[in-house]
Amino acid sequence: MKRFAQLFTQLDQTTKINTKVNALAHYFQDADDKDRLWTVAILSHRRPKRTVTTTLLRHWAAEYGNIPLWLFEESYHVVGDLAETIALSLPPKESDQDQSLSYWIDFIKSLGALEEEEKQEKVLWAWRQLDDAERFIFNKLITGGFRIGVSQKLMVRALAKYTGMEENILAHRLMGDWTPDTTTFQDLIITADPSDDLSKPYPFYLAYALEGEAQDLGMPEAWQAERKWDGIRGQLIVRNGELFVWSRGEELVTDKFPEYKVLAERLPNGTVIDGEILPFKDGQPLTFNLLQTRIGRKNVTKAVMSKAPVVLMAYDLLEWAGEDIRQKPMAERRKLLEYAVADCHHEVLMLSPIVSFSNWEALAQERAKSRELHSEGIMLKRKDSDYKAGRKKGDWWKWKIDPLTIDAVMIYAQRGHGRRANLYTDFTFAVWDGELLVPFTKAYSGLTDKEFGAITAWVKKNTVERFGPVRSVTPHHVFEIAFEGINLSKRHKSGVALRFPRISRWRKDKPKEEANTLDDLKSLL
Amino acid sequence: MALLEFRKEGIYCPAADIYIDPWRRVKRALITHGHADHSRWGHQYYLSTTSAMPVIKYRLGDIRIETVAYGEKKYINGVQFSFHPAGHILGSAQIRVEHKGEVWVVSGDYKIEEDGFAEAYEAVKCHSFITECTFGLPIYKWKPQQEVFQAINQWWQQNKSEGKVSVLSGYSLGKAQRIIQNLDTSIGKIYTHGAVENVNEVIRQQGVRLQETTRVTAAIHKKDFIGHIVICPPSAMGSPWIKKFKPVSLGVASGWMMLRGARRRRAADRGFVLSDHVDWPGLNQAIKATEAERIFVTHGYTDIFKRWLIEEGYEAEVVETEYEGELSEITDSKEEKAEE
Ligand SMILES: [Zn+2]
Numbered sequence: 001m002k003r004f005a006q007l008f009t010q011l012d013q014t015t016k017i018n019t020k021v022n023a024l025a026h027y028f029q030d031a032d033d034k035d036r037l038w039t040v041a042i043l044s045h046r047r048p049k050r051t052v053t054t055t056l057l058r059h060w061a062a063e064y065g066n067i068p069l070w071l072f073e074e075s076y077h078v079v080g081d082l083a084e085t086i087a088l089s090l091p092p093k094e095s096d097q098d099q100s101l102s103y104w105i106d107f108i109k110s111l112g113a114l115e116e117e118e119k120q121e122k123v124l125w126a127w128r129q130l131d132d133a134e135r136f137i138f139n140k141l142i143t144g145g146f147r148i149g150v151s152q153k154l155m156v157r158a159l160a161k162y163t164g165m166e167e168n169i170l171a172h173r174l175m176g177d178w179t180p181d182t183t184t185f186q187d188l189i190i191t192a193d194p195s196d197d198l199s200k201p202y203p204f205y206l207a208y209a210l211e212g213e214a215q216d217l218g219m220p221e222a223w224q225a226e227r228k229w230d231g232i233r234g235q236l237i238v239r240n241g242e243l244f245v246w247s248r249g250e251e252l253v254t255d256k257f258p259e260y261k262v263l264a265e266r267l268p269n270g271t272v273i274d275g276e277i278l279p280f281k282d283g284q285p286l287t288f289n290l291l292q293t294r295i296g297r298k299n300v301t302k303a304v305m306s307k308a309p310v311v312l313m314a315y316d317l318l319e320w321a322g323e324d325i326r327q328k329p330m331a332e333r334r335k336l337l338e339y340a341v342a343d344c345h346h347e348v349l350m351l352s353p354i355v356s357f358s359n360w361e362a363l364a365q366e367r368a369k370s371r372e373l374h375s376e377g378i379m380l381k382r383k384d385s386d387y388k389a390g391r392k393k394g395d396w397w398k399w400k401i402d403p404l405t406i407d408a409v410m411i412y413a414q415r416g417h418g419r420r421a422n423l424y425t426d427f428t429f430a431v432w433d434g435e436l437l438v439p440f441t442k443a444y445s446g447l448t449d450k451e452f453g454a455i456t457a458w459v460k461k462n463t464v465e466r467f468g469p470v471r472s473v474t475p476h477h478v479f480e481i482a483f484e485g486i487n488l489s490k491r492h493k494s495g496v497a498l499r500f501p502r503i504s505r506w507r508k509d510k511p512k513e514e515a516n517t518l519d520d521l522k523s524l525l
Numbered sequence: 526m527a528l529l530e531f532r533k534e535g536i537y538c539p540a541a542d543i544y545i546d547p548w549r550r551v552k553r554a555l556i557t558h559g560h561a562d563h564s565r566w567g568h569q570y571y572l573s574t575t576s577a578m579p580v581i582k583y584r585l586g587d588i589r590i591e592t593v594a595y596g597e598k599k600y601i602n603g604v605q606f607s608f609h610p611a612g613h614i615l616g617s618a619q620i621r622v623e624h625k626g627e628v629w630v631v632s633g634d635y636k637i638e639e640d641g642f643a644e645a646y647e648a649v650k651c652h653s654f655i656t657e658c659t660f661g662l663p664i665y666k667w668k669p670q671q672e673v674f675q676a677i678n679q680w681w682q683q684n685k686s687e688g689k690v691s692v693l694s695g696y697s698l699g700k701a702q703r704i705i706q707n708l709d710t711s712i713g714k715i716y717t718h719g720a721v722e723n724v725n726e727v728i729r730q731q732g733v734r735l736q737e738t739t740r741v742t743a744a745i746h747k748k749d750f751i752g753h754i755v756i757c758p759p760s761a762m763g764s765p766w767i768k769k770f771k772p773v774s775l776g777v778a779s780g781w782m783m784l785r786g787a788r789r790r791r792a793a794d795r796g797f798v799l800s801d802h803v804d805w806p807g808l809n810q811a812i813k814a815t816e817a818e819r820i821f822v823t824h825g826y827t828d829i830f831k832r833w834l835i836e837e838g839y840e841a842e843v844v845e846t847e848y849e850g851e852l853s854e855i856t857d858s859k860e861e862k863a864e865e
Binding site: 012013014015016065067068070071072074075078079080081084085088089136149417422457460466 | 666786828
């Protein structure tokens with residue numbers, strides 16, 4: 001695993017894309033087929049099943065590191081990463097080895113069948129002979145959730161460099177429901193034929209946020225506008241009488257949405273639709289939160305389905321009559337999509353309506369209606385654009401509405417993680433309810449290091465009480481909090497829950513008395 | 526009456542009517558070392574070690590300052606004070622206070638490992654020990670500095686072979702000189718940012734030998750930096766000043782580089798774990814060596830470290846101070862900016 005650890009260090013030590021691609025391409029050259037495939041799997045978030053709970057790992061690490069568990073937990077809070085905390089807490093290694101990446105993955109998989117004591121013995125045996133960098137990787141593999149700071153796109157570029165194959169072909173081959181246990185590097189990458197795998201989706205084309213003014217995009221006639229719906233982007237595939245639904249995170253979510261089952265018979269074979277999985281009832285979209293509760297469940301019951309029924313809001317057609325039509329212009333694909341939806345004729349498959357506009361001013365007015373229509377803004381797609389793979393600039397733009405904002409008083413502060421572990425970066429904010437300050441949200445990002453430094457010094461001097469890592473502070477500073485949406489919530493004291501709250505600026509000009517009230521906040525519901 | 530008290534101005538000795546490293550203006554101040562958070566402007570009288578004085582004077586200008594040698598006993602109102610090497614930077618001291626048989630030690634900032642530049646740390650026995658704990662968590666364990674400098678020199682060599690300039694940041698007082706002293710000059714020349722070179726000049730004038738360095742000036746051609754190394758303060762890293770070095774590899778030398786998140790969030794190519802503060806094992810070793818029963822922790826992970834000490838059988842308390850430890854290595858220090 002030393003070579004993989006070396007790769008990881010190289011990737012971690014640079015912010016430059018080209019250096020990363022080269023390091024990865026070199027690694028692919030050096031590694032054997034098995035390690036190569038596992039590396040591709042890890043970088044596309046396919047990891048071995050978790051065979052040891054993190055609770056056990058924490059206990060063993062504290063014990064072997066000779067520190068009390070609470071101190072390990074405090075360290076974890078500062079580091080912010082369990083695998084790293086464990087690696088940093090252990091004593092130096094006792095012996096040496098150089099087994100392959102696949103060896104250690106098989107080792108981790110083999111733990112599943114063991115009793116707790118045997119697991120501990122084996123994990124300690126591994127820790128004793130791995131060096132710092134290898135321990136970190138071993139811990140990452142065993143705890144799952146290995147993120148390396150390499151996007152799928154970057155990995156595909158490196159693979160293309162190594163294999164000499166085209167990037168979009170590789171991206172397509174890497175999608176789908178494979179694991180290193182069900183295929184080989186040769187079968188999956190080199191000799192694979194896309195039609196081998198009926199479930200295989202296409203890479204999603206993702207839009208960037210519009211940077212300048214809409215009018216800078218040129219002639220309105222060249223563009224198609226749609227609403228940006230607030231659900232889960234998904235791809236619906238019907239091939240050979242079977243239905244597959246993929247979420248944008250490349251997860252197969254067919255079972256989570258039984259509503260779509262009927263489409264397997266109603267859509268012709270060889271159809272792939274790109275759309276939004278959208279909770280929808282009585283002619284209008286429901287809040288995204290409802291969808292989230294649904295995804296979290298193991299079993300989708302009748303009750304859940306009637307509370308948050310979904311439709312597929314169709315945006316685009318990628319495959320039709322078994323043919324990949326992504327290279328056809330948007331306008332042509334749209335015509336085919338309209339036909340496909342009409343022909344299917346089922347309420348669960350809806351067509352994302354086109355917002356017609358003759359000038360940019362008119363579209364801006366349409367955009368202003370977004371909130372009442374429960375949409376996030378406007379999507380702009382060039383009528384002659386093909387369907388690209390990944391996040392690309394130029395042909396597709398999302399023109400989101402501006403966030404909602406509220407001025408709130410900071411009442412609690414908590415230390416940050418990692419580099420910011422000595423700074424107070426996590427704050428709880430409150431609004432006025434009569435004479436009382438009612439907490440309604442937490443927010444952490446949005447200030448500069450300098451501002452965090454200043455607020456940290458202030459927090460230290462104005463602490464009222466301490467609760468572990470949290471301090472309550474004298475209500476004094478007002479911050480503007482931006483957020484994307486607001487919903488009623490029984491779980492929160494304030495009765496509301498925000499979506500994506502963040503600090504947008506420090507209102508040094510405002511005394512605390514002038515912060516907003518709970519009524520102001522609820523008026524945004 | 527305790528021998529030392531904690532007041533809003535700083536650590537105070539009532540029997541001698543004198544402060545140690547105060548952060549507000551006072552009449553008389555004992556100074557552990559020249560870093561800005563310990564040696565502040567505006568006191569009417571300063572006392573420091575002989576080797577710390579030149580830098581303090583250079584930074585604070587026209588002040589009334591007296592000096593003592595390490596170990597020399599100084600009596601103020603009948604209270605005995607002495608300064609002992611803290612191993613943190615050149616001239617840094619722990620201050621020992623003795624009165625009527627009771628002994629307290631104020632650690633200032635300190636480091637156990639001998640770095641070949643700062644006077645080597647010396648354990649001082651006491652009843653009460655006031656210690657920093659900047660890195661008071663078990664995850665902070667430094668590698669021997671020899672290993673770190675080997676990595677730094679290798680990185681420099683690699684950059685040179687790729688036709689790049691190496692730029693390495695470290696606090697201009699202390700860290701910078703420690704780095705300079707340990708660079709392998711068979712690889713190339715050492716250039717310095719003005720803030721670093723100003724300190725170098727002060728230190729050389731007091732008779733301390735330092736490897737040869739060249740101040741970066743506008744007169745030097747861009748091409749002339751290729752293959753060489755430039756030492757600068759952290760605040761220079763994000764400034765336009767850095768743009769004159771191209772192609773470049775940026776390095777950061779700081780204890781905070783221990784954590785992956787910190788390394789990644791710096792817009793640097795390499796992070797080297799190098800600190801002038803004690804690590805976790807060092808901290809525990811130092812406290813044990815003082816044989817003190819009462820420990821006051823001043824800055825760093827104070828709450829956590831206090832709890833640990835109590836479980837280890839010490840009497841421990843947290844003292845709120847305005848010392849920053851190595852914080853200025855990661856946030857911009859105003860003072861360093863002014864020196865640019
Ligand atoms: Zn210092």
